[in-house]
Amino acid sequence: PDLGQIYNLNDFEFVARHTMEKVAWAYYSSGSDDEITLRENHLSYHRIYFKPRIMVDVTNIDLSTTMLGCKTSVPFYITATALGKLGHPEGEVVLTKAAAKEGVIQMIPTLASCSFDEIVDAATDEQTQFLQLYVNADREICQKIVQHAEHRGIKGLFITVDAPQLGRREKDMRSKDIADLSHVQGEGDDADRSQGAARAISSFIDTGLNWKDIAWFRSITKMPIILKGVQTVEDSLKAVEHEVDGIVLSNHGGRQLEFSPPPIQVLAELMPILRERKLDTKMEVYIDGGVRRASDVLKAIALGAKGVGIGRPFLYAMSTYGVDGVVRAFQILKDEMIMNMRLLGATTMDQLNENFVDVRSLNRY
């Protein structure tokens, strides 16, 4: 269909399912095991209702906010997803170009199909990019990556902490080993790189990564350090103790531990505790997984998230319509957000708080 007939992010998924290469679709869409966590990530948002306020002047709506001190036009960002060239021959730079047009922050994955420098080079001077890091067991390599990123102007280091081993994504396994994807990739270096990357995922990642390593990261970089893949209140509090700059409540989009809880549930439990202990200003709390509508974004912001990561929907938009598709995805979310804010009776991100949401059904199934 024509891009004008795409009305929401689910429409991109529908088109992607029917037009993408099977192996690429399987890799992007899959979750681990029976995909319970994958589904619950999204469904848990359905158990939160709004508490809309009336008779508020909602003429001017401002969606802008900051993440790690960087300005952004919207409270959502493009989270890191590996192997962009499976979906589009130009890979991650498609997302970079779209992000530039709409003022959206992009997180660059360690396992991108494009090289790190290609993705940074594709960005404008005003654009903000973060780096997602899979910690290499070879700390010399790791240090080089981190320091190079800082040198290139990356504004935040998101260390993935939920993937010491790759989860079982059976849809992906069935569709064929990811290592057979060279024909999708085209010829040359990229094909080899992506084959190697996917295969290497479980081999180069440091299974020994632990809390003591945070001090080491601090010693090698001045970038803010954020742990991506925190799944409990307990570990969130530990993250505060270790003085990280932020956390991402995330279960890797339901691709790692099956029955890891939906992040929005963890957020709703965590924020009152952080507030009560006056720790809510110590670090920024981000969230990702299952966000498909602006209402999902606003619920997370109301519950205390500083920003919301979105993965698959942007991959599907990229794979089906390229830069224009991703731009459209951003615009759809912005339009939905403005409408939702008006109907909610809030005009800025700062105004959104827990009084705008009813979470009484969140833990009832």
Ligand code: FNR
């Ligand atoms: C991911 N994710 C991910 N995370 C990470 O830290 N490093 C990575 O290389 C990847 N790669 C990756 C590939 C694909 C195809 C997907 C779908 C996801 C996880 C990602 O950052 C994020 O946590 C989820 O995608 C969020 O869930 P949604 O928005 O996809 O539902």
